[in-house]
Amino acid sequence: MDSHAASSTPGNDRIAWAMLMALTCGFALSQAYRTVAAIIAPPLQQEFGLTPEQLGLFAGAFHFAFGALQLFMGIGIDVWGPRRTVLAASPLTVVGALLAAGADGFGQLLLAQVVIGVGCAPAFLVCTVFIARRFAGERFAAVSGAVLGIGSVGLLLTGTPLAWLVEATSWRAGYLALAAGSLAAWLAIWWLVDEPPIPAGTPAPAGVLAALRGYGELFALRHTWGILVLATFTYASFLALRGLWLGPMLVERHGFTLVQAGHVALAVSVMGMLGPPLFGRLDPGEALRRRWLVGYTLLVAAMYAAMAFNRQAAVDVVVSIVMSLVAGYIVLQYADVRSAYPARMIGRAMAVFTMALFLGVALVQWLTGLVAAAAPAWQVETYQAVLGAIALMLALAAAGFRVLPGPARA
Structure with missing residues (x-):
């Protein structure tokens, strides 16, 4: 593939790195929002009496909004540029966090999660486009891995620090x-980031309708489907644990306190920072x-089965x-897309x-x-059912990626 990046003088x-770090601040906050449920789930269950099914819906609402907006954020980046797109969307994270902090029921919590998800939607996408435009193609995996690692500081925030804050005050203070x-983060991006140059030879940005039609060409390529099958379950498996079930599992299965669970979440987050750069x-x-990609997906599936x-x-x-740490292999999926x-x-x-994703x-x-909600009726321990289901989904995703057509290589 061609190297579509700006010249790389010191x-x-x-x-470029200074601008990328400002964008990474926004990505780090999105990491914090997507994993906050792992720590605040127990107090939410106590205050609002949430069922496991409601808890899964609460955590998933952010990611549904985040994922559903990706095509439109991609169009925004193509038509208006990364900087304008992220500055326009990210204020919604502040609005959503304030809505969550003032929520008095499950419906308001869901609405807040959706608003936050929309605000975070361009957070990592703008980083990948910026890297593709500012750095040489052969550096894409290394720079993307570094950004994923640095952005995982957001995971650290929702470990021990958030657990301490929630236990000392309330879960609402966490959202504030x-x-x-x-x-x-918004102010840092506004102050530091310029629009990255469009690579030489790239056609002028199309209008919104033309950009939407352009997605049809992408889905017409057979190798797109294998990429999407694997993408649907790899990062999801890590976030299902770190972003939702880790805290409840440690508290309910093993009797940990919230702060003890926060310590484990912090350790998981630190290792999660090291994996992508590695x-x-x-x-x-x-x-x-x-x-x-197939081998490491099956390895992670085996780890879930062991738990x-x-x-x-x-x-x-x-x-x-x-x-x-092993989940850092997911960065190779970005490199696979870049080369495909x-x-x-x-x-x-x-x-x-x-x-x-x-x-x-x-x-x-x-x-x-x-x-988790059905496990008692099956006479299966809740977390055995949850972790076993994740292992099965990963194994099936690896099989689909292996069987479906791959990209033609020159």
Whole structure:
């Protein structure tokens, strides 16, 4: 594939990294919002009497809104640019966080999650487009991995710090703190980021209707479907644990306090920060990358199965931490998408891929909520059912990716 990036002098690199870090601040806050449920789920259940099914719907609402907006955010980036798109959408994160902080019922919580999801929708997509335009193609996996790792600071916020804040005050204070962080991130982007240059030879941006029609060309390519099948379940499996079930599992299955569960969530988040940069640098290239994706997906499925059928607290803690490092292989999916499409389709391809990632998170969190609610009737322990279901979904996704057609290579 061609290298569609700006010239890479040291001065340009420093400027590009400064802008990218500002954009990454917005991505870090989106990471915090998508994992906040893992810590505030117990107090929400106590205050509003939420069922497991409602809890899954609450956590999934953010990701459904986030994923559903990806195609439109991709169009916005193509037509108006990354900077304008993210500055227009991200104030909704502040609005949604304030709505959540003042919620007095389940319906208002759901509405707040949807509003936050819309506001966060361009957060990582603008980073990937910025990287594709500002950095050489051979650096894409490494730079994307670095951004995923740095952006995982947002996961740290929803570990011990959020657990301490919630236990000392209330879950509402957690949302107020996130609202303040979102406002600071918006100001950093407004102050520091310029629109990245459009690569030479790229056609002028089409109008909105033409851009929508352009997605048809993407879905007509047979290899798109295998990419989307795998994308729907890989990141979703990590977020199902870290973003929803980790806290309740440790509290209910093993009797942890909320702060103890927060410590585990913090450790999981730290390892999650290390994984993407590691795998970005280990990227084996087009010849082996797809085999790696299948192999690591099956490995993570086996880890979920181990947690499902072994109820010792030490096993759940250690496997969760190790799995968060291994989950860094997901960055190889971005590199796979980058190499599977020509330069003129990269923006749309990344938007569709990101849509699949986060609609997958919404789907898996909703489905695991249904599984958790049905587990007593099946006479199966709740978390054995949830973790086993995730393992099965991952195994089926790996099989689909392996069987469906891959991209033709030159």
